[in-house]
Amino acid sequence: MKEYDIIVIGSGAGMIIGSRGTRAGMRVALVDAGPMGGTCLNNGCIPSKVLIYPADVIRNIEAARAVGVEARIERIDFELIMRRMHSVVGEGRREMERSVRANQNLDWYRGWGEFVGDREIRVEGETITAPRIFIASGARAAIPPIPGLAEAGYLDNVSVMELARLPQSLVVLGGGYIGCEYGHFFSAMGTEVTIIGRSPRLLEREDPEISEIVEKRLREQTDVRTGHEAVKVEREGEKKVVSALDLETDEVREFAAEEVMVALGRRSNSDILKPEKSGVQLDRRGWIVVDEYLETTRAGIWAIGDAIGKYMFRHVANREARMAWNNAFAEEGGKEKEKMDYHAVPHAVFTCPPVGAVGMTEAEAKAAGYRVLVGRARYGDVTKGYAMAEEESLAKVVVQRDTGKILGCQIAGSEAPELAQQVVYLMNAGYQDYGPVARSLVIHPALSEVVSRAFANLMPPKEEIVGPSPTE
Secondary structure, three states: OEEOOEEEEOOOOHHHHHHHHHHOOOOEEEEOOOOOOHHHHHHOHHHHHHHHHHHHHHHHHHHHHHHOOOOOOOOOOHHHHHHHHHHHHHHHHHHHHHHHHHOOOEEEEOOOOEEEEOOEEEEOOEEEEOOEEEEOOOEEEOOOOOOOHHHHOOEOOOHHHHOOOOOOEEEEEOOOHHHHHHHHHHHHHOOEEEEEOOOOOOOOOOOHHHHHHHHHHHHOOOEEEOOEEEEEEEEEOOEEEEEEEEOOOOOEEEEEEOEEEEOOOEEEOHHHHOHHHHOOOEOOOOOEOEOOOOEEOOOOEEEOHHHHOOOOOHHHHHHHHHHHHHHHOOOOOOOOOOOOOOOOOEEEEOOOOOEEEEEOOHHHHHHOOOOEEEEEEEHHHOHHHHHOOOOOOEEEEEEEOOOOEEEEEEEEOOOHHHHHHHHHHHHOOOOOEOHHHHHOOOOOOOOOHHHHHHHHOOEOOHHHOOOOOOOO
């Protein structure tokens, strides 16, 4: 059995820990089946956004007629779009692999690891151990046992990257982040897209007012079927036919397409890793249970990122990696451990229109027991939003009534991720209240005015207002 100072499982955010270990002169084992870089680099954030940007350009050109500009798209070079995506992924992967191979303090075990005992991992026929282990093993697409799906064949977030030809038609199973992003991408490329989602609305985790805007816009480009559940897939000639149950009427409808893409969430890789053999507790869905310091139920083993099933965003995993490293060596350095803070986790959905959000929705804040004020502003309420002919896009903010502390912000519209980021900074500064917005001058006319306008419009929730609203 080979002994190391630390073992890192996963080469995504886990590489932050591996790099810190080698810089500290430790012997580090990296366990990863490859490709190097994890989900974000290979089939997640980076490649998908390289694909989606051309889709944004196409939709912007199409929308230009609303402001008096007539333009025509001559040709969409799908091969070039895919080649650019593969180029950035390939270069990033090769650079990481060169760095790892050149590091004399790091051994890369290229395979799926499996716990076989207490802090013992077997990979590629060899058993390794370390006093400290960091699990950053990620997650993979959840593939439900829909009859006929496997036989008919399907795309997921990995195989979609290998398409050599644009499909003429596509059924996307799932109305969440991945489904809405790829629905936007393929429909803009010219594919006939149908999105089938079990929830009554798209993006069910977003504020209903936000998801309503996204659904309305996507319906202009795709066939959106919410409240439907795929129950069977069959191949008929060159087409794949999805039978979907309408959960409201019990009617079964058929949707035929050249390809089917599964975007029905993520599942844990713990069934492969088997960390429970080392005393690591899993929840009922297989996600690794950690405390507020990111340590598992087995002392000396930490877990981060998608492996713990909390916030599956790379920026969160990066912060968790640094926190887990600091906490693992805090006592040796005479420092106190720090709790991971999730109060202002931002995220974005790069669909049409894009979504940017941070913190709690109105419903979540109320469920948590807060007395709240809610502010809304349409893009059309500010000059730049009107100029863009995007009047119906929305910024919504939620604050604690007694303190003015910002609890959350949700935006659907152009530049939503960038606008929401302004609120992230406020939620991590000073008293975390909206006072700085009220005191600040805002460039006029700029789209950022929509955020300050939302805070200026704060009022009790609609159900608490008796009689006519102040604007009536």
